[in-house]
Amino acid sequence: MSTQTEIDKILTLEEIFSLYPDEWVLIVNPELDEEFSVIRGEVLAHATERDEIYSKLSLRNGKSVAIEYTGSIPDNLAVML
Amino acid sequence: MPAYQKVYRLLRYGQNLLAVQATVGSREGGDFVRVRLLVDTGSSFTILPVQVLQNLGYDTRNPLRRQELVTGQGRIYAPVINVSWFNCVGQFIENFDVFAHDIPPNLRIDGLLGMDFLTRFQAVISVGDAEIRFE
Numbered sequence: 001m002s003t004q005t006e007i008d009k010i011l012t013l014e015e016i017f018s019l020y021p022d023e024w025v026l027i028v029n030p031e032l033d034e035e036f037s038v039i040r041g042e043v044l045a046h047a048t049e050r051d052e053i054y055s056k057l058s059l060r061n062g063k064s065v066a067i068e069y070t071g072s073i074p075d076n077l078a079v080m081l
Numbered sequence: 082m083p084a085y086q087k088v089y090r091l092l093r094y095g096q097n098l099l100a101v102q103a104t105v106g107s108r109e110g111g112d113f114v115r116v117r118l119l120v121d122t123g124s125s126f127t128i129l130p131v132q133v134l135q136n137l138g139y140d141t142r143n144p145l146r147r148q149e150l151v152t153g154q155g156r157i158y159a160p161v162i163n164v165s166w167f168n169c170v171g172q173f174i175e176n177f178d179v180f181a182h183d184i185p186p187n188l189r190i191d192g193l194l195g196m197d198f199l200t201r202f203q204a205v206i207s208v209g210d211a212e213i214r215f216e
Contacts (some may be wrong), residue, residue, distance in 0.1 A: 035102060036169075054130060060112075062107075064114070067133075075096065076095070081193070
């Protein structure tokens with residue numbers, strides 16, 4: 001498990017996926033399309049575990065954020081809640 | 082055949098699942114957190130993570146009420162929180178009641194879009210096309 005905070009730099013979603021593969025990322029001031037997909041934003045924090053990134057929400061200081069998982073979802077992921 | 086105002090794409094997710102992205106407004110209403118939710122016709126209500134709601138300024142320890150939910154892991158009493166606004170698949174709702182509960186992290190998703198939302202807007206889901214439509 002690791003969590004890191006990042007310096008401000010506006011990145012496209014493609015760049016974020018490339019820089020932080022298989023991680024949860026917190027993207028501050030995200031530019032979203034009409035379906036709320038991130039176009040670009042600043043990576044505020046990244047972590048391997050979802051709950052680690054939730055704990056970093058306090059860093060947003062009232063700014064809007066998007067929570068994104070950059071890994072692929074296994075095709076065989078099956079759920080019964 | 083009804084005419085549909087708008088069609089939104091859903092995200093194919095894992096095995097036979099559909100997901101969607103949503104934004105939740107803070108208690109003050111100006112800022113938001115965007116999350117990814119599983120579209121779940123088996124869930125009566127929309128479920129959002131506890132820490133996300135707390136960080137948006139909602140007091141999950143003093144909810145509107147606690148309601149029993151029967152889950153795959155047993156019964157829980159989840160806090161019901163009224164969020165200032167909720168926006169998903171083009172539908173904007175002010176003062177929307179959601180349940181604060183963390184679903185298992187290994188699903189790699191933040192919460193559930195439940196039947197409360199889907200029924201409210203008379204959503205029609207095409208699982209074949211991975212689309213949601215509204216009359």
